[in-house]
Amino acid sequence: MQVFNNIQDLKPILSQKKEQGHTLGFVPTMGALHQGHLSLIQQAHKENDDVIVTIFVNPTQFDNSLDFEKYPRIVEADLILLSNFEKKILVYLPQLKDIYPNGITSKHFDFGGIENEMEGKFRTGHFDGVGTVLKSFFDLLQPTNAYFGEKDFQQLQIVKKLAALEKLPVNIIGCPIFREPSGLAMSSRNKRLRDEQLQEAAILFKLLSTVKNDFGTKNAKELTQWVEKELKKSKIVTLEYFEIADENTLKPIVNIEKNKKYRAFIAVFVGEVRLIDNIALN
Numbered sequence: 001m002q003v004f005n006n007i008q009d010l011k012p013i014l015s016q017k018k019e020q021g022h023t024l025g026f027v028p029t030m031g032a033l034h035q036g037h038l039s040l041i042q043q044a045h046k047e048n049d050d051v052i053v054t055i056f057v058n059p060t061q062f063d064n065s066l067d068f069e070k071y072p073r074i075v076e077a078d079l080i081l082l083s084n085f086e087k088k089i090l091v092y093l094p095q096l097k098d099i100y101p102n103g104i105t106s107k108h109f110d111f112g113g114i115e116n117e118m119e120g121k122f123r124t125g126h127f128d129g130v131g132t133v134l135k136s137f138f139d140l141l142q143p144t145n146a147y148f149g150e151k152d153f154q155q156l157q158i159v160k161k162l163a164a165l166e167k168l169p170v171n172i173i174g175c176p177i178f179r180e181p182s183g184l185a186m187s188s189r190n191k192r193l194r195d196e197q198l199q200e201a202a203i204l205f206k207l208l209s210t211v212k213n214d215f216g217t218k219n220a221k222e223l224t225q226w227v228e229k230e231l232k233k234s235k236i237v238t239l240e241y242f243e244i245a246d247e248n249t250l251k252p253i254v255n256i257e258k259n260k261k262y263r264a265f266i267a268v269f270v271g272e273v274r275l276i277d278n279i280a281l282n
């Protein structure tokens with residue numbers, strides 16, 4: 001493992017590898033690494049000559065300052081995990097000024113409307129922040145392939161749009177959700193949950209699995225009402241939204257069309273921790 005704290009030291013290494021014809025796999029993270037991140041790194045290793053992992057808690061994608069402050073930061077533990085990888089990893093812990101040389105603001109992007117659905121409705125400016133930080137990373141690192149987990153499925157679609165919009169020479173690769181044995185999707189935010197909350201949060205996957213099972217026999221309205229009713233019973237988990245949407249447009253389903261793919265999306269609060277999850281329905 002080689003750790004870089006600024007772009008001046010990293011740039012010559014990346015240029016040298018490029019000159020040698022190496023492909024570069026990029027795994028962007030905000031740290032507090034878990035098995036889901038590690039699976040992205042494993043896939044990146046399989047498909048590239050070199051792999052770079054970034055750890056950067058990006059301020060512009062948080063619409064809530066408390067969420068930003070409380071986001072788990074455990075860089076030392078993250079580095080131990082990364083150093084245990086069989087293959088060598090480049091790790092970049094950028095300085096704020098590497099990413100935001102002109103001040104900490106985000107650029108506004110038009111992602112064709114998908115930025116206004118679901119997460120976009122509840123987290124103002126979130127996808128502008130994600131677009132800004134990733135555009136900055138793509139420009140600095142010039143990766144061949146970049147890896148994103150499907151837990152943040154809307155983010156994955158946004159990043160694909162970003163690459164197309166900005167004509168970036170990078171392949172955006174979506175990777176399956178990694179789950180705890182309870183079914184709870186792995187997330188850095190899970191580290192903020194107490195045991196009782198962790199147990200109760202497993203309800204998300206149970207609800208999504210039942211929705212998947214009933215999709216086609218019950219309509220979207222019935223399924224939504226059922227999810228709302230089930231979550232009202234919980235004293236720990238509060239629903240923010242549940243939606244069944246077209247995978248490509250992320251617009252809510254109207255009627256099931258045979259050639260379209262649909263997903264169910266959910267966002268909840270467990271105490272003050274916000275969790276999201278989703279499942280492919282067909």
Ligand code: PAF
Pocket residue numbers: 028029030056058061130133134152155
């Ligand atoms: O998914 C995340 O962890 C973040 O949104 C990302 C892609 C690292 C950008 O800050």
